[in-house]
Amino acid sequence: MLNSYGPGGTYCKKCNKERLADDNSPKVQERRAKDVAIEAVMLTTETYPEGLKITKRIEIVTAECAFGMNVFKDLFAGVRDVVGGRSEAVQKTLRDSRRTALHELKKEAFEVGANAVVGVDLDYVELSASGSMVLLVASGTAVHVE
Structure with missing residues (x-):
């Protein structure tokens, strides 16, 4: 799962943490605090658990993640389609894209001042006829809860 930590978004979260482990500059400390705040945003369903009081509905938020299955994943998925069974490579790509979209x-939500997202919905859309490009759209309502 790549993000904007490195030049051009080249570091995954784990690699970036290791890279900056000993860096205590103000800029790095600010980034760490922001990461903690973003991860604290809670995702829930549309039905609210008892005790969760929404104090402000802010706006609808969305995140899009386009991902491709390389030719080898396509080939092995096609074989699995014929002989049956699960394609772990395709499942891993879908899982990674879901994690990226939810992050x-x-x-x-954090950028608009929310501390929770409710009514989260995930939609997968095939972008090419061969199924090699898929778009995942995550959406929900950014809210502030007590």
């Missing part, structure tokens, strides 16, 4: 959704 981006949290970031969007």
Whole structure:
């Protein structure tokens, strides 16, 4: 799961944490605090648990993640389609894209001042006829809860 930590978004979260582990500059400390705040944004369903009081509905937030299946994943998925079974490579790509989209959704909510997202919906759209490009759209309502 790549993000904007490195030049051009080249570091994954784990690699970036390791890279900056000993860096205590104000800029790095500010980034760490922002990361903690973003991860604290809670994702829930449309039905609100008892005790969750929404004090402000802010706006609808969305996050999009376009991802491609490389030719080898396509080939093996096609074989699995014929002989049956699960394609772990495709499942891993879908799982990674879901995690990325949900993280981006949290970031969007954080940027508008929300501390929760309710009514989260995930939609997958095939962008090419061969199924090699898929778009995942995550959406929900950014809210502030007590």
